[in-house]
Each structure stands twice: as structure tokens, then as C-alpha cells.
Amino acid sequence: MILVMKNGATTEEIETTSKRIREWGHEVTLAKGEFQTVMGIIGDKQDLAGKPLHTLPGVDKVLEVSAPYKKASRAFHPDDTVIDVNGVKIGGGYRSVIAGPCSVDSYDNLILIAKAVKNAGATMLRGGAFKPRTSPYSFQGKGHEGLEMLAEVRRETGLPIVTELMSEKDIDLVYQYADVIQIGARNMQNFALLKEIGKLGKPVILKNGIASTVQEHLMSVEYVMSGGLNDVIIALRGTRSYETAMRNSLDVGIVPYMQKLTHLPIIIDPSHSAGKREFVSSLAYAGMAIGADGAIIEVHPCPSCALSDGDQALLPEDFAYLMDKISKLQPWNQRDWSKNFGKMQNSKFGDTK
Amino acid sequence: MILVMKNGATTEEIETTSKRIREWGHEVTLAKGEFQTVMGIIGDKQDLAGKPLHTLPGVDKVLEVSAPYKKASRAFHPDDTVIDVNGVKIGGGYRSVIAGPCSVDSYDNLILIAKAVKNAGATMLRGGAFKPRTSPYSFQGKGHEGLEMLAEVRRETGLPIVTELMSEKDIDLVYQYADVIQIGARNMQNFALLKEIGKLGKPVILKNGIASTVQEHLMSVEYVMSGGLNDVIIALRGTRSYETAMRNSLDVGIVPYMQKLTHLPIIIDPSHSAGKREFVSSLAYAGMAIGADGAIIEVHPCPSCALSDGDQALLPEDFAYLMDKISKLQPWNQRDWSKNFGKMQNSKFGDTK
């Protein structure tokens, strides 16, 4: 943390502020300029979280220097985390595509989809039994019955199940069936829920909020990890923008950006980002091209019969076409690039004096 | 709802789509243009929620004509709702300012603040016992102990208590103490929680989400009301923008805009909007000027000691200064204006042929 003192902050103010910070157990270094004094605070950032730094005497600005998350940070865990879900690996070079319907509607559709996506190369099955819907009058999911269908299809196909958890009171039920717990955009900062699942043993996919920052997303990951769980998959489903071309705006540049900050696997959700079947596949391709560790994609054989989000569902044939293209794609490797990036700081071209 | 068919949609597509909609129990009207056909759907909008209109054959766009909420809508309840909290009224011309600390920290501070804000004209006391914090390492609230302090201060001052509920599992505890239940930005779409509190009997303040639309906010209100509760106060706490001048961006024009759409009381939260003590009062004044039914304002005698959000807390003297200014202010009355607005459609000036 850096405190920039006000122009004209008095010696007394500077001393009072330094003293207070030292009382909290942190070292302070001072850089006094002609007009402005800057104070550096050293020590464990987690201890400073929530301290009223802005209100200390003479303080003008508080500038954050290092990340406020710890367990999620690559600084504390330099190697990529590889998560194993019933033998399916993701992260650290293992790529995995999760596919399935938005909502579980019927057993017949579910088994048809599961076989089709498995055949095309998907390694896990997604399907919502509890659905967060903007309107209370929209279909809210099949609940327990949907979970039973998922379990039955897992028995037949061997695909691990990814399903959404929306409520603390459904924890026991959902954990009985799911292999991976999905937390959606609307609950990204439902901290009560995040704390609970961090104490439990199953891998979690945590999507970003509708307009969360990268840092807030990582702080919510930290909530889960602070409970003890290490297996968190970060999912990017786009964020809200004024532009309505896509349902949400997914900047795939965030993938390498976050790979630098965290050791956890990062997947993209092109279905919720594009929002229209027509653009889901191309966006999925771009996201895999830039080096995402996987994708979560909605597939349905009859989009106009789907009980939710039919608009953005790929047909099974679409999905097979996409998976074929992805299998031939050489993804960008930011780690390799970074090695070169490091080496090339002193270009052999030009003047770098 | 209006369906705009694709250029070149076939007669067969148009008939299939009309037929499907009629099977769902809705009337259809057609307007055929030279290139484009437009289909109007008549009937209860709630029944259409979640139907896969976009995926019907030949459909290009789905345009929403009327609001998807019902109980929250002024169309279904033309008169202003007045909410009574232990004798304190809000809505329909009754204005009410809620004030208190962000977090409850100590009994001594709480009673001091409560007396000061009551003396200045506040009619309810706010104070957080459970705090949603971006970092798991920040202060999370005093919990049960904080609720006890609030109850004790209510006994001494008579001020009704407004406090935040963050978790389904705290419902029993919080309802035992609170007079008004506050749901914060991060839980605006925690639908599981909204459904539960809609079944219970206490008034609710529902803040907008960090980047929610007006319509999403009203849909979340509808979630609460669909459980049976009528007493919902809508709070505007600003939304996220690229601009960092204020902590959030509060467009006070939303106040009259929402007053047109809903019969419920609308209050502003200048503390979270401005985010800095220096601009909280002026923003509160502007919000009351435009006709908000009230405000919820953070006050603390020692911002640099506050355990959360000290930056945005008014001092008790600041609050008294603000309340004095507000008491002398003539708020804008959009209803009066609208009467004129109606009458003046045919201006006596100019050419309106």
C-alpha cells in the first residue's frame, strides 16, 4: 500500500498517520517531496484489509500496490494448479470442454445430448436443475428430479456432472449428486454461500459477476479458498456493456491476463457471452485460441423446445463441428511467450541505451 | 410482445410460429409489410416469460412492449404505496431519512449516533451486524452481538432498526431483531433469499445491484412481492461506471423515472454512491430535491475508527447541517408536473398542426 499525503499535509498529520500504522504492526517508509509526501506501508496485505486508511489525517489517496488475495495468487503458488474430476484433468496444459443443456428438461433429451457431446470430445456434462431466472414467473428448474436425471446419465456415460448451486439450503442435496459445483454470476458475491462451499470437498466453478472486476472475481475465489478448498475453476462469462451486439462482452484478453495473476484453471463460457447460437462457436474458438483451459458450452437438440436460453444453445452437430476445429487448433501459449518476452527486454534492434 | 419476422420469412414459418403461440393460449395479430411481417402477441405477459420466442421459425427479433413485472407495477396499483414501520411512514408524500453507522461497532458509538441522528430528524436507525465485504480478510460484522446492541438502542430511542440480511441461514436471527430487512447490492439477484423474505412479514429495503438495470431491479422486487409481501422500499445506491470520481454513479433522474413505473417508495443511498464524505451531502440534497421518498445515510462520529466504510461516513454535525438544508428544500413533485405535462400536450404556442 502507498499513501499519498495531501499537498500541504502537516508534519503532525504525517506523524500521527505513521504512528497509527505502526501501531497496527506495519512498517512505514517515507518519501518526502517538495510539495508532497508519499508513505509506503510494508507487511501482510491481508492485515490491512478493512483498515480505514483513507480517513487517516492528511491522507489524499491510497494506492494499492499488491494484490489483496493470497491463496488464489500465482505469487504464492507459482505452478499451475491441475484439478482432477473423476480422472478428468483441467489446468496446467490439460484442456477440458464441458457441455450440456442449460436446464435439464427431460431424461430423453439429456441422454441424447450427453452421448452426442461425449462423442464430440466433451469431458464433462453440464445441466441446470436449479435455475436463477430474472423473472419469478419463468421456469425455475426441475430441482431434485433434474439431479436424479443427471446422476442416471452419469451412470450411463461416465461423464462427471457440473450443476449450479443457488442456495445455502440446497447444499446437502446438490453435493449428493454433483461432481463439480457451479456458482453463477448472480451469486458471485453471495459470500455466505461462498464460505460454505469453501469448507466442502468438491471442485467449484466460479463465474464472474455481471459487472465484476477481475480483482473482485479473484477476491470471491479467495473467499472459497479461505475455507480450505483448493480446486476452484475460474469461468469467464462476459460482462455487461452498453453494446447489445453480444449478450455480454467477453474480452478474451482477460484469459492471459488472469493466467499471470493466478495459478487456477480459467475457462470461458461462450454461450452466455455471445447469447446467440450464431456467434457461440466463433467466440469459443477465439477463447480456446488464446489459451483458455477449457470452455463450458450449452447444447440442445431442439433449441425452440428448451425451457431456458434456447437462443444460445448449439445443436449437437454445431458442437461436433466446433470440437473438430478446436482439436486442430494450436492454442497460444502465453507462458512460452513470456519466456521470450523476458529474454527480449533488450532488443537486438534499435537503441535501448 | 412483438415478434419481428425475418426479411423473407415464408408463409409456412409465419403460420408455424403463430400456431405455436396460439397453442400456448395467446392471441396473435399480424401486420404484413412489403418485406417484413410483424406479429403482436396478446395475453398475460407472465405466461410468456421463459417461452423460447427467439427460436421459433422465421423470428428475427423479439421486442418487449409491456413490463414483465406485475405486482410492482403502477399499472396494477395506481396509487402510491405508503409503508408504515412502527408508526414511521414512507412513500406517498411521506419522506423518511434513515441514518446510522455502516457497521455496528460498539454500544457507545451506536447510542451516540442514534441520539444525534434522531435529534437531527432521522426517523430510522441503520446499522450492519452482518457485512458483505469484498475481501474475506476484512471485518465481517459483529453478528448476533451487533443485533443486540441495535435492539438496546431501539429501546432507548424508539427508532426502528434497519439492518442487512445476507444469508438464508440468518433469517430467523435477523427477523427476531430487525424492523426493516435490508438486502444489499450483492444479493439483489440472490433469488433463493428473495423468495424466502417475500413469505415473511417485515418490510424490505432492496438495493439495486452493482450494474443492474431498472427493469432487473424491479424484477427482483417482483420476486419478493410474488411471495406475498407488499412492503418493499426500493433503494438506489448507484451503479458501476468507468468513471472513478464517485464510488458509484447515481443518476437521480432514475427517481422520477421509477416513480412512473412503480407505486413503491424510492429512496437514495448517497453514501455508497458518492463514496466520499465530502460529496455525500450534496448528492443527498440533489436526490431529495428531485423527489426521492427518503435516503439512507451513513453517519459515524469517528470515521477513522470505523470498522468499515469510514471514508463515506458523515460526522453527526455534517448530518445535522444536511438535514437542516433538506428541511427547507421544496422537493420537485413529478406528479404535479405530470398533470401539467398532460395538459400541455397541445401547446398554445407555435404550430402543432
Next chain:
Amino acid sequence: MILVMKNGATTEEIETTSKRIREWGHEVTLAKGEFQTVMGIIGDKQDLAGKPLHTLPGVDKVLEVSAPYKKASRAFHPDDTVIDVNGVKIGGGYRSVIAGPCSVDSYDNLILIAKAVKNAGATMLRGGAFKPRTSPYSFQGKGHEGLEMLAEVRRETGLPIVTELMSEKDIDLVYQYADVIQIGARNMQNFALLKEIGKLGKPVILKNGIASTVQEHLMSVEYVMSGGLNDVIIALRGTRSYETAMRNSLDVGIVPYMQKLTHLPIIIDPSHSAGKREFVSSLAYAGMAIGADGAIIEVHPCPSCALSDGDQALLPEDFAYLMDKISKLQPWNQRDWSKNFGKMQNSKFGDTK
């Protein structure tokens, strides 16, 4: 400026970077922490603009401490600037409302509007002769003929004329007629145009860009002022947001925020912000309540005949109603508040030790 060096920046990197900055003529102070070194740069900020600070060896982040504008800054000109337009004053406690049609369409409408708004209390007349329209097929303004009408109406009413300049090649023509030159949102960063008008002698109203920051807006003001002109009026016309309730989102809290940063008059443009006649007046009232130095408001006797932006035009009667309400309004005085703000740093309540 503050440079935060990378974790593990070498002594050599730190020295190379310090040396380079000293070569540019700036003092450097160092604060070395256990892990991180922070470098403060002292000297004229204008000299540092455009220097490649991010690329110096070992630099992780560049943090801006003071404003990059100078002539627009209150730091360099503590007293409010009062601008005098043919005897009409604005700024430093003088409030002025500018009103008139979006586009000049006919002499008859213009004189009718001018007399009506003057009668209601407006002190200047606005009217566009050159119109920036999103579509090349929309009405582009009456041009020279429109300017002639404005001049004729000025002769009759005495109201100074405010009109938009869109093109460098129209400078001579527009300056021949206008009293105040308006630069619209789309040209806020048309730097070629800004430089030209900064060399000329007439007051300028500079609106913010569709999604500009406060700082970018002030930098564009600085472009004008760097040419020599002091008379710049800052106009806030709202910014783009995902929310479509209002045409643009105007956070009136920006008014006191900018009053702190700059000495120049700040006016609001509720017509372009609200975008609908129904909400223009309430928003104008809120903006004047928070202490804006004025407003620029579109008025037309027959909105459905207007050649542009009829939707947002007030009728003359609406405008008279609004001006009556504004005349009875006690605006917030941020300067008075700030005096109290200063004094109240040590509250008599609570523990501030």
C-alpha cells in the same frame, strides 16, 4: 508521479531509471521497502507528459499523483472564474440558464421561443445551425441561413447567442455571428478544432464526450486554454451507460466534484441527459439544486415539428414552470459546506484519537 518498481527490481534497474529521469530534469526520491521500491518524481508535470515512464527498466506501475492540467486547475487559480457574455455573467455565484431550440428551423419559431424563454428568465439563446447527426441522411442544420436568423433574433431580444461549431472550415463564419461557441460531445477530442478556438477571443462551452472521464474533459479544456483563452464553460451532458432509462446518465455529483478541481463555471445539459421531455425538468431542478452554475435547455413550441431532438424539447410553458421552481430553490453551496468540512475534521463527538 510515483513509480512502483517490480518485486525484485535490481539495483541496476533502479539506478538506470533514476538516472534517466534526472536527465529529463526531474528530482527523484526513493522509498525502499523490503520487497518493493517506490520512486517519487518531482517537478513540472507538464514536462513529464508523454515520457515513456512505463517502459523504463524495472518499472511495474506508474501512479499519477497530481492533475495533468494546469490552467484549468483550481490549484493554479483558486478563485472562481466569472465569465461575462455581453453583460450576462456566469460562474462565481452567478447562475445563468441558456435556452432555445435544438436546431434553428424557422425565424417565426425562433423569435417565439426567444421571447418566451427570455420572459421566463433565460439569459442566453441557444440554437444549432450546424448539427452533428449520427446519420448522414438526417437533417444537418440550416447553416449560414440559421446563423442569420439567430443574429436577427439577438437584435430583437438582446439575448446573446450560443451556437455549435463542428468544423475548422466554419470557424470564420460561426465567429462572425456567435457570442458563445459550443463544442459538442462528438468533438470533445477534436484537438485540431480545440487548438484553433483557443487562439480566438470568444467564450467556449465545452461538453463532455459520450464516455469521457472527468480528467479527459478537463484535459480538453486545457487544450483550449493552452491557446490563450480563459473563458471556458464546462457542460455536463451525461455519459453512456448500459442503462437505457435516460438517454445518457448524468451523475450530478460530478458538479461539486469538478468545482473542487477547477475554477471554471460548470453547467448541466438536462435535455441531452434525460432525452425525454418528461424527465428534463426534474433533472434540471436536481442539477441546479446541487449547485451548477447554469443549465442549457432545449425548448420548442411544437416538438413534433422540430427538425431534431423533438423528443427532449420542453414546451415554453414547461420551461416557465421549471424556471419558477428554480427561482425559489436554495442551491447547495459546496464551498460553504467545505468550510464546515474543514472545521469538522475533529468532531466534538466520539473518539478521534
Next chain:
Amino acid sequence: MILVMKNGATTEEIETTSKRIREWGHEVTLAKGEFQTVMGIIGDKQDLAGKPLHTLPGVDKVLEVSAPYKKASRAFHPDDTVIDVNGVKIGGGYRSVIAGPCSVDSYDNLILIAKAVKNAGATMLRGGAFKPRTSPYSFQGKGHEGLEMLAEVRRETGLPIVTELMSEKDIDLVYQYADVIQIGARNMQNFALLKEIGKLGKPVILKNGIASTVQEHLMSVEYVMSGGLNDVIIALRGTRSYETAMRNSLDVGIVPYMQKLTHLPIIIDPSHSAGKREFVSSLAYAGMAIGADGAIIEVHPCPSCALSDGDQALLPEDFAYLMDKISKLQPWNQRDWSKNFGKMQNSKFGDTK
């Protein structure tokens, strides 16, 4: 266009409104529902631009059905436009990468960069002689001298020159040197400038504005094309968001989205989008993967010596590494996909009754 009438609009209002539209020369069709009437307007959309539809009696909402641009639209020009710049083709399957320094600083650097990027596969040279800078105190470009250097380097390398035009008064000068005229984000709605260059004969690259919509971008293209020019290249340089991870937010999904709407070539600008050298290459790779017709990329041998935007410049070696990867990449072909998309409307899987 579709007009949705207010609930309770009178027969008289509906007739007055229909009559007015018919007087403008447009056909009207009516769909009367139980509560609401919807009016379809048929005829040339360009004629309706700027008509005050919102203000007609009884009108509640105006819904735009078809695009307001014409010459830029794929509807009017189904085949891809291929632009030829001195023999270098772009569009319709021809991909072209433009590279060079942000600003032209010295002949030695420029020739070094030009040879390096040509060697790596770039087909045109970019370089700014006139620079739009947020601060008037930043380096503003070498002007005429810079153009001379570009011409000299063209003579030596044969690479066509792309350079920015910022001002109407520089048109003659810039057209004397440039092969392709670049219009930057800040001038995307400098309509006076767009009109002028549309009358001239050289190809234009038009970048999107800092927060423009896709439709506004295409309307600005239409401004250029309405002057007669057909050779417009659309460049996506990202838009402003609250997220600061990247300098701007580039949703590459916009590439196939715009390819559907327009026949013109679409290129990406990963340098301004990512804003940091470290992420420029990965973003460029993703943009080429999704099917962009090209990219414009900043390259400099000594970023810390660059006079502008050194932060985002690739080293020549970086650029060569990137071009090698791009050359091996199979780009997504949305046109092929769309053919399948069409065929697959009736999936062989599932129930599509």
C-alpha cells in the same frame, strides 16, 4: 420502423399519426390488440431518419427494425468487398497485417522497423505524423517531416503507407503522401472530416470511437461512403469499460457479428486494445483466429525511447514470433459456419416439431 402506441391511445391519435406518416410518403400497417396498437411503417428508411416519430400523438415507443445504413450494409452488397492498396489486397479472404511505430520519430528507426515488419510478413507500414494526444503538453507528432520519412521508407521497401489524419486543414498535405488514410477513435464522429474524405479517392481505415456502438460505427462508415468512396476498412480498437485490466475492452465476437452486417473488411487493433506489450500478441492471435481480415499493430525497437505509446509496442522479434504463429493458424470461417448453420436449422437429433 414500428410504432408501439400507448395503452389507451385514442382512435383520433392513431389516425392523426397514420395520416402524418402517409403524408411523408410511407405506407402504414396497423395491428390492433386488445390493449395496444402497433403500427408498421414501410418505405425507405433513409427518408425516415430525423423524422420526429417519438413525438407523434399517442406514440409510446419507436422500434427500429432494419439498419439505418445502406451502402455499408451487406443487404445492399452481398459479396465481400476486396480493397486493393497498391497491389496489397484486404477483405474477401485476403488477410493483411499493417505494422509500424505509433509515431514516426526518426528515419533510422522507421527504416529499421519497416524492414523488420516486412520481413516478418507485414504488407503495409503504419506510422503517425499527426498524433491526437489527451494532453496538449504531450508530443504532437513530427508533421510534414514525418510524412517525408514515411514516403522515403515507402520508396525503399515498397510498403504502402497508413497514416492518421486529424484535421480538415491537413487533408491536402496528408493525401499527398498517404496510401491509406486512418481516422482515429476521437474523430469517429467528426462528421465534417468524414464527409470530406468520402469525396476523395484513397482508402480509409475508420476506427470505432472510445464508446461507440457497432451501429454508430457503421453510421460513420456510411458518412464516408455517402460521399462516394467505397474503400473503407473497419478497425476495432476496443471500447471503454470499467475494467482496467486491458487498456480497452475488445470483444472479438464483434468481428463475425459485423461481418454479417457489412461487406467491408474488418481488422483489429490489438495494440490499443491490450495497451500493454505483454498482451498484444495473444489478443492479436485471438482476433485473427476468429476471422478478422487483418490487424494493425504497433512495433518499435526501443519502446522506452518511443515518443508515444511505448508501453504497447511490440519489439520486432515479438512481431516476427506472432506472425509466425498467425501464419500457421487456421482462422474461423463464419461464412462456412453460416452455411452449416442454415442447413442445421432442422437438427436430425431431438424433437423439433
